[in-house]
Amino acid sequence: MMAEQEINRNKQHYEKIYSNYGIKNILYWINNLDEFLDSAISTETSWSGLYKENFRDRIAGKRIMELGCGNCVNAAIMAALGANVYANDIADASGEIIEKLNESYNFKYPIKFIRGDFLKNEIESEYFDFVVGKAFLHHLDLDLEQKFISETVRILKQDGEARFFEPAVNNLILDKVRWYIPVKGRPSKFNRSEFLKWKLNDPHPERTFRSSHFERLGEEFFKEVKVIPVGTLERFSRIMKWGESRNSYKRWALKNEGSLPQFLNRSFARSQVLIYKNPIK
Template structure:
């Protein structure tokens, strides 16, 4: 891997080691023990969960082998294990492994979560092993040359009828994107504040790269015969201007359910995030007969 890719991985490792070193595992235990309530709330009001679990995924996971790339706080890995999946969770940060260790100690899953620490490209897993490869806000942490290697490896690991699902930010409108950078949010200053914004950029673990739907479509088509991209968040994004509470949650649920009524070309242009589904790995691109 190139020096720049190595630097990017190390920057991400240090950032997330610190972010998750004191993550409250009690939250995960509570959500798993109250799984139906958690799913009802998350799958209807949270864009990432709403998107990633499209197509009734929660009822398709039982008994399936699933690899999660960049498991982070391990909430999704734990929920999938609670739904009966045999979960392998990968992250470059060892703090994620500590979370999984504690979760496995507290919860009796049919299949205890297996943690794979370190560089995903050195996983040593068997080809055609997984029904699903999942990434919840993961690919955008990679530089594009690095992403290409990860997608190739994803295709290798999937079964013939396997499926990769990624929830990622979407930037299909540069004007909207530029406006976004100028609106301050918690943890990120406005671009108008040049000094503070520059300092934030230096520690932000996300490389500057394309997040467009066109990019993810083209990137996927190299290794997969089927690519589907679903815009998510065109209307839901306005919830950020609302105060926390039941009205906000009700609006988010309404927005996520009604976005699909917007013509696709408009929805795609205005969306803030996307579900990316890759199927039918191209064996000829993987050196597989």
């Protein structure tokens, strides 16, 4: 399990990121909900993945726990869609964002913040219809991941569903290459000194992101397990300049990559959505 000092390092990292986080953009997005979701689902891997299989139309009136709510954008979107959202994060700053959102928007069900360590929650068993995480599990080492999924099973209803959007690494060559392509917040490995500095402060543990791992994890706790690759073609947008042509390519890529053979999608996807149904009690 993560050492106490590692947990504290993560908390400090995310408190810094989310402290004084403005909600102006979130309010704009939830006030223009369909426009935002149509755009996000068609161009961004995390939204495309997490909202697969008509998720947006299935959650009104449902009780949902979001793990690692972070900047609370997804929590706000789900609440604006009519879900009864409970949002958990190790960072107290996330709770402050939720407080501002509840004061500024008339959600049908105000968002409830579950502060701190999810494993120490006092929620009753079989309480939630959904448990979700948007780029959350990869923050946990494997022992802690097991505990989180076990607790997820406890709080899910018998016919409940868990879904997580996570990185995918099923091709070792692509995994090595990706470190040389700079992305927001992470320098290229060609810039050795800056990359080492970033790595030293990176809060993510060294662990596997293979689809086969997440399949085995799901099969241990759920009766139905599906792992859907995301971003096989979209990943190449990272070498394109920002602008409408890039977004146009991303829309095309996310729309069409599902027609590729499964072995290609699994090998080359940069992300994946895990859908676990019917927890084993």
